[in-house]
Amino acid sequence: MIVVAFVSFSLFNFVGDPVNSMTGIDASYERQAEVREILGLNDPVYIQFSRFLGNVVQGDFGISYQLKREVSDLIAERMPATLELVFVSALLAIVIGVILGVYTGIHRDSFVSNVILVVSLAGVSLPTFIIGIMLIYLFSVILGVLPSFGRGEVVQLGFWATGFLTVSGLKALILPSVTLSLFQMTYVIRLVRAEMMEILQTDYIKFARARGIKKNAINYKHALKNGLIPVITITGINIGTLIAFSIITETVFQWPGMGLLFINAVYFVDIPIMSAYMIMVAFIFVMINFIVDITYYFIDPRIRLKEEAS
Amino acid sequence: MLNKTFNKIYDTDIGYSFFNSKIAMISSAVLFIIFLCSIFAGVVSPYNPFDPASVSLMDAFTPPSWSEGGSPSFILGTDQQGRDMFSTIIYGSRISLIVGFASILFAMILGVFLGVTAGYIGGRYEIIVMRVTDVQLTIPSILMALLVNGIAKSVISQSMHSEMAIYVLIFAIGISEWPQFARVSRASTLVEKNKEYVSASRIIGLSNVLIMFKHILPNILRPLLVIATIGLALAIITESTLSFLGVGVPPTTPSLGTLIRFGNSFLFSGEWWITFFPAIFLIVLALSINLLGDWMRDALNPKLKIR
Amino acid sequence: MSLLKVKNLNISYPTRKETIVASKDVEFTLERGEILGIVGESGSGKSTIANAIINLIDPPGEITSGSIKIDNDELRDNEELIQEIRGKKIGFVFQDPQTSLNPLFKIKDQLIETIQTHLNLDYQDALKKSIQLLEEVGIDNAEKRIEDYPHQFSGGMRQRVVIALAISCEPDLIIADEPTTALDVSIQHQILELLKDLTKKRNLGVMIITHDMGVIAETTDKVIVMRHGLIVEQGDTKELLTNPKSNEARSLVISVPPTNKKIDRFKLISPDGKEITSDSKNLTKNIIKTWGARENTNQKLLELSGVTKIFDDKSLVSNFSFGSKNETAAKVVKAVDNVSFELFEGETLGLVGESGSGKSTIAKIITGLVRPTNGEIFYNNLSLYNSKRKYQIDKSRGQVQMIFQDPYSSLNPRFKVRDIISEPIRLFQKNISSSELTKNLYDLIDIVGMSRQSLDRYPHEFSGGQRQRISIARALATRPRLLICDEPTSALDVSIQAQVLNLLKDIQDELHLAMLFISHDLPVIRQMCNRIVVLKNGIVCETKESEELFNNPEHPYTQELIRLMPKIESII
Secondary structure, three states: OHHHHHHHHHHHHHOOOHHHHHHOOOOOHHHHHHHHHHHOOOOOHHHHHHHHHHHHHOOOOOEOOOOOOEHHHHHHHHHHHHHHHHHHHHHHHHHHHHHHHHHHHHOOOOHHHHHHHHHHHHHHHOOHHHHHHHHHHHHHHHOOOOOOOOOOOOEEEOOEEEOOOOHHHHHHHHHHHHHHHHHHHHHHHHHHHHHHHHHOOOHHHHHHHHOOOOHHHHHHHHHHHHHHHHHHHHHHHHHHHHHHHHHHHHHHHOOOOHHHHHHHHHHOOOHHHHHHHHHHHHHHHHHHHHHHHHHHHHHOHHHHOOOOOO | OHHHHHHHHHHOHHHHHHHOOHHHHHHHHHHHHHHHHHHOHHHHOOOOOOOHHHOOHHHOOOOOOOOOOOOOOOOOOEOOOOOEHHHHHHHHHHHHHHHHHHHHHHHHHHHHHHHHHHHHHOHHHHHHHHHHHHHHHHOOHHHHHHHHHHHHHHHOOHHHHHHHHHHHHHHHHHHHHHHHHHHHHHHHHHHHHOOHHHHHHHHOOOOHHHHHHHHHHHHHHHHHHHHHHHHHHHHHHHHHHHHHHOOOOOOOOOOHHHHHHHHHOOOOOOOOHHHHHHHHHHHHHHHHHHHHHHHHHHHOOOOOOOO | OOOEEEEEEEEEEEOOOOEEEEEEEEEEEEOOOOEEEEEEOOOOOHHHHHHHHOOOOOOOOEEEEEEEEEOOEEOOOOHHHHHHHEOOOEEEEOOOHHHHOOOOOOHHHHHHHHHHHHOOOOHHHHHHHHHHHHHHOOOOOHHHHOOOOHHHOOHHHHHHHHHHHHHOOOOOEEEEEOOOOOOOHHHHHHHHHHHHHHHHHHOOEEEEEEOOHHHHHHHOOEEEEEEOOEEEEEEEHHHHHHOOOOHHHHHHHHHOOOOOOOOOOOOOEOOOOOEOOOOOHHHHHHHHHHHOOOOOOOOEEEEEEEEEEEEEOOOOOOOOOOOHHHOOOOOEEEEEEEEEEEEEOOOEEEEEOOOOOOHHHHHHHHOOOOOOOEEEEEEOOEEOEOOOOOEOHHHOOOOEEEEOOOOOOOOOOOOOHHHHHHHHHHHHOOOOOHHHHHHHHHHHHHHOOOOHHHHHOOHHHOOHHHHHHHHHHHHHOOOOOEEEEEOOOOOOOHHHHHHHHHHHHHHHHHHOOEEEEEEOOHHHHHHHOOEEEEEEOOEEEEEEEHHHHHHOOOOHHHHHHHHHOOOHHHOO
16 A cells, blocks of 8 residues: 555656646746645655655545546545445346356256357457447447436435435446446456366265265365355456556446546546555555455364364 | 378377367467457558548548448548548557567566576575566556656656657556566476486586576476467456556557547447457457466466366 | 175276276175275376265266176166265265365364264254264364364364264274375374274274375285276285285385395386396486596585474565554564484484474485574585575585475476576586587486486476386486485375485495485385484484484384384284
């Protein structure tokens, strides 16, 4: 985390001239000096960095160069949109991914499995934005059943504006979340399938068969439990990737989330937003990693009991 | 003579698997054709769409030759500036391929070097390298590439932008892909390190550098090759995504992604072909590479039993 | 009516190149109360037969014809019956206890599940029965240990659990595929006694697959000898071992290192039945010329004094996240504890011990692959490690060489044999001419008894025994004075082992090599070594002349080892 903060900070400080961007190129020399003083840019580096950290911890990310608003406000506004989108996509990707992955792993050569695999291959080869465009074209332009942009109506719950509670909100959620989840889903399918195939060839499965354990019990109890372990790690990384890919999806669907905010920031070289986004995202990643580690601890007895003498 | 070499290849496990897999052969054939076209773009494409002299606004928005209003001189139609779609696609794929290959090459050299040395030398060096790899792996490649790109943009002055853009892009995508090479090389190096032929070389006093790169490296190439192929597909997709978002290659040398972006605005007004054909081409390209990579993974995996 | 009756069994593996016949016309019977052993070298098809009986052959193998009857019920093509019988009438024990149990389930669950699949018991009764089973196979504190996970048991205990699982549903037939190969000698003895016990108590029929003739001699009533998928001889164990009729059986019996006396060379039988007496003496003439003659000076070559090695396994530095998983758990293992011994020119010193005794670690310390924590190592009276514990390779450059246990990982698969052997030569003689080099290569490949064409081939084209020979050639390339052999034949079949060991003996004689021979196999050690050091958990128990050690062991551990080692003579 510290590393990320430092990188953010350096961005903030050394990259480009923030004063210029804020006050406009043709502001007078005195005005620039004034702003510099206010922003404290004349202080030595380590003071600036600690001030930066202090600010960050309090949630103060500074002011956007381009939009001239408090970055923290902007982020708070947009976060629910992204998080809801990511959550639904993650759910789709993992649930469907695991189900299909297990199926294709167990029924290796069936026709249905092969079809699933071919389709999953398409998921990996199609860039997210193309999927998005295609879906928009199909469902919005040709069929006209689903909206092609925006979030629909939202209901305000405290500071969180949710789209779950309205029909239009839910409708608007469908295309973007399917688009976003497709790439991950195919990845999960392939991973689970590979795991299941490998597990089904292990000695302990063979031994279970030799003991006469029924096929279903072997597939869905013995093999599955072992096969789900890597899925947990993947889930962690999944969420991270989804947040990243949401940038693309939000762009294609004009979904008002953090991703869209970030992409515009990159375009306009709006440093405060960029660094704030980086910090937020890094924070989320670290939290997720932490949760994954803890979950591992509870699920795999080998790790849990490592400290006990054997 | 050719017959003999063919038989020799067919006899190996990989050769046999290849010639028996229609998918592998078709994908390689497709890829081969695409490569050739890109290299000899000047010869293959009927026009040079980036030569302003050969382009005329009068030809703009011509639909593909088989539909109403189309003309045989523009097989796939023209875009909003009158450029022939077929030619732009060929030139575009050339850019996509160049960026893809270069970035993967960069990622591979960096990643393999760090991975092998980390695995072999161990100690604090290994811990540091692996921490960096882990941290970076949690950051998805797109994000990484975006960040590096964004930072580079603000560091390099406006005028140098267009020239440097491609190098920056290659660097950005390469940086986002190296961790997986490092991770796999390190894991494989750890396995090989414990094998007895390495001990034998250490006993006679062979230098560590020689052991790493002459003994260990050739033995870990197989899984690396699989990752490189699939990584190539990913790199090409990443590049096209970035170009689509507007932060990839400069518009003067458009890649397939840029072309799709250009055409996106016209999708709903009816000129579907401006986006459609580059998209199809990109999909075919990525699909072929992925299929080849998939086949390779199965063919090179000693654990999967022969059926 | 026989418990098990196999007739005309034919199994084949169709691969893309050819169809491999794994077993041909196999026929035998097994009665209740009998222990049948199936013995043969690797590739003989013994495991395949076992797997075939419960129809668990790895694809693409398949039974092409024949009949398998249990109590007169035909099993072939009767998938329903087989599914019922697996576990209930036939219990199976696999070789590796480490991988046989599902790591994520408690022992209790695995036992109860098996019981409830075949017997009509409710949970409480199944639990009671499971605890009884664990006690029967000799696991103390069964009620508490049943709640444990597989990785919390040691290797021997795990195999007991596996046996418990195999007998859990009261089967009549037990098939054990190399049940003790992965275990130490003392544990092996216990497991075999357990099997014999269960056979008597429950009147079971037991089929044991093994390559170890000692196990056959001590455990089985009947034995089948297989080779290349065919049964070459079968009959009463005692009779077959005293009076083997077929060439293959004779070859097997005769190549086993005797445990009760010392012989000059291992006996070998060529495929047509005659004893091989030739050796490599004439091949060594060239090498001796190149190396220059060496006289037997009998001086002290190697000395270890108070050598200790402690491995500490501290977990790596914690990363960003925190949680008890990442706490630094220091695991301290004292692999070598104050070991001292001397090695003289021309002699063979044996290091014998079970797994965890530290013998391999000692070899690695001598060759510089592992640093000692304490103690001194002297080669030719020069210290091999300087004050900073850094290995001084120039002190012993090329004079100390090693051959390893695993023939499949000791040669770089990407190098041709010629490059493997010439690498050390070129390293030591940087400006050697290519004709000199070739001459050296020819000498070396001749001395290990392989053809000169082998030089241009790759390791994967050779068998295990041939690969070991290549390793020996590589080791000799630097003209060593001390050759360390770390379990060089443990992975080889018994007749190949005999050949390789004879080769080592000859080379040692002719080239005046000193040898440090490391093994867990007592009979082999007895045949190869002049003096022996017995190790247990890193500590030296006893150091003696080999004949004295075997006839008059003083240390209780040595006594136990000698008592427990499977002896083929026990029956003859």
